[in-house]
Amino acid sequence: MAGKKNKRDARAWLFLCALVLLFPLLLTATTTNPMRLPMEAESTIIPQATANEIAITATPAPSLDTGSAASGDTFSDVFVDVTEGAQPLSTAPPSTPAPAVTLANPDHMEYTNSSISITIDRCHQDDFVYFAADIRLTDITQFSYAFANEKFGSSTEALSDIAERHNPLLAINGDFCGFHQNGIIIRGGELFRKQNSARALLIVDRDGSFRVLTDRSEKQGLVANRLMEEGVWHTFEFGPVLVENGEAIPLHSSILRVDEGYLEPRTAIGQFTDDPLHYLVIVVDGRREGYSEGCDLPTLQQLFLDYGVETAFNLDGGGSTTLYFNGEIINKPAAGEERRVSDIIMFMR
Numbered sequence: 001m002a003g004k005k006n007k008r009d010a011r012a013w014l015f016l017c018a019l020v021l022l023f024p025l026l027l028t029a030t031t032t033n034p035m036r037l038p039m040e041a042e043s044t045i046i047p048q049a050t051a052n053e054i055a056i057t058a059t060p061a062p063s064l065d066t067g068s069a070a071s072g073d074t075f076s077d078v079f080v081d082v083t084e085g086a087q088p089l090s091t092a093p094p095s096t097p098a099p100a101v102t103l104a105n106p107d108h109m110e111y112t113n114s115s116i117s118i119t120i121d122r123c124h125q126d127d128f129v130y131f132a133a134d135i136r137l138t139d140i141t142q143f144s145y146a147f148a149n150e151k152f153g154s155s156t157e158a159l160s161d162i163a164e165r166h167n168p169l170l171a172i173n174g175d176f177c178g179f180h181q182n183g184i185i186i187r188g189g190e191l192f193r194k195q196n197s198a199r200a201l202l203i204v205d206r207d208g209s210f211r212v213l214t215d216r217s218e219k220q221g222l223v224a225n226r227l228m229e230e231g232v233w234h235t236f237e238f239g240p241v242l243v244e245n246g247e248a249i250p251l252h253s254s255i256l257r258v259d260e261g262y263l264e265p266r267t268a269i270g271q272f273t274d275d276p277l278h279y280l281v282i283v284v285d286g287r288r289e290g291y292s293e294g295c296d297l298p299t300l301q302q303l304f305l306d307y308g309v310e311t312a313f314n315l316d317g318g319g320s321t322t323l324y325f326n327g328e329i330i331n332k333p334a335a336g337e338e339r340r341v342s343d344i345i346m347f348m349r
Contacts, residue, residue, distance in 0.1 A: 111169060111326060116142060116349055118170055120325060128263070129292040130284040131323055131331055132307065133170060135347055137277040140208045140233055144346040145174065145187045152185070152192045154178045156340035159322045160329055168346035171324040172267050172281055175238040176316040178342025183237035184224045187343075194224030200239025202269075202313040206231045208276035210311040212241045236315065242268060242301040243312035251297055263294040265321035265334045269345070270309035280309055283323040287334035294334075316341070 109120040117136040122129065137143060146166050148157040155178065163171045177185050183197035189206075197220060201213040213223070227235065241249045265286035272278040282303055286294020295303075297314065304312035319339040323331040333339065 109325065109330075113349065115139070116169060116347065118325075118347070120170075120330070126295075127293045128284055128286060128295045129332075130266075130282055130295070130303065132303075133281040133283070133323070133325075135170065135279040135281060136275070137208070137279075137347065140206060140277065142348045143204065143208060143233070143277075143279075144168065144348050145234065146344050146346060147187075148178070148340070148342050152178070152187075154342065156342050158338040158340055159324055159344050160338060162341075162344050163324050163346065164327075166346060167349070168324070169326060169349045170281070170347045171344050172269075172283060173316055173320040173322050173339075173341050174343040174345050175236040176320060176342055177237060180237075184220055184227065184235050185237065186224070186227060186232050186235040189231065189233055191224060191228050194221045196220045197237055199237050200241050200313070202234075202236040202238075202241075203227065203232055204234040204236075205276075206233050208233075208271075210271040210276075210313070212244060212311065212313065214239075214241060236313065238313070238315050240297065240314055241312070242297070242314055243270060243304050243309055246273070246308075246310050248301055248305060251301070262296045264296075264318055265294050266297075266300050266317040267315045267321045267323075268300055268304070268312060268317075269315060270304045270307070270312035272308065273310045280304065280307055280312075281323075283321055283331050284317075285321070285332050285334075287319075288332055291332065315345075 107122040109118075111118045115138045117134075119134045121132050123132060144166070146162050147153070148155040148162060150165070159171060159173055177183075177193070181193075182195050183193065183199060184195075184201060185191070185193040197216055199216070201216070203211045203213060205211065240251060243249065263286060264284075266282070266284040268282050270280040270282070272280065282300065284295050284300065285292040300314065301312070319334045320341050321331070322329060322333055322338055322341075324344075329338065
């Protein structure tokens, strides 16, 4: 009996020792190695930092070309939800608008957007070709100008070279104010010259309205100061006046030269009665045998009357006559190439 008892005591002693030795290991396992989730559940968990990173680096909204969108030429307006807490912005591209310029018919061209509308027809009459440009603006600043080499004076450049620096929709030669030293030259509300002159003066008021001055007997320095006080936008020294108050103005025999026919390239501008920012530009090609001989001033005057303008004024012509539209010269200058001029008139997009 004593032997059996001793064996039981020995086994109990060994079990107790084993328990004592294993206890620290069991304690460490239960405190530093919690039970891991099953692999299926583990694969579906995204760490919080990764989720935040995805929200922050979502594809950004397309950048806006504010110049083009505002003008309406190229891009449709783009609206973006920027409300606080909004979801990542849509990256869908704006729809592509239809081309603004229509050139399907070489004798008819159009351009229209929210701020300007121009329709140009190339017409054949008798032995000459002319372009009639119907222009509608929404702001007087679109009736703009530029000087050769960007300075007032005697410098000259080809019209297209001047225009390319400013990107007008349409441009024509002006009054070649750098060729002489006479008259009142106001452009864009700035006075560049105030000298006496015997020519007719076209005055463009701040609202776009035309008026003409033919009596130049008053001291022109005083006239210039008065025009500046009135806020005049442009003046052009050339003439003659072709139409005033919707009626033909008698043309002096000294400028008609009827005996010679006086068929020349012409550039002239008129204004309709419905809106002070509604204009008509007529450009007549000439001195090109077999294509267009040009026209005389009574014929040019009659063209404006036929279109129904309120006021019309002749600008520099001859070899200067040039019509620039949407980035290119569309008429045929008399010499086969552009004459260098001192100034141009521009209609801006």
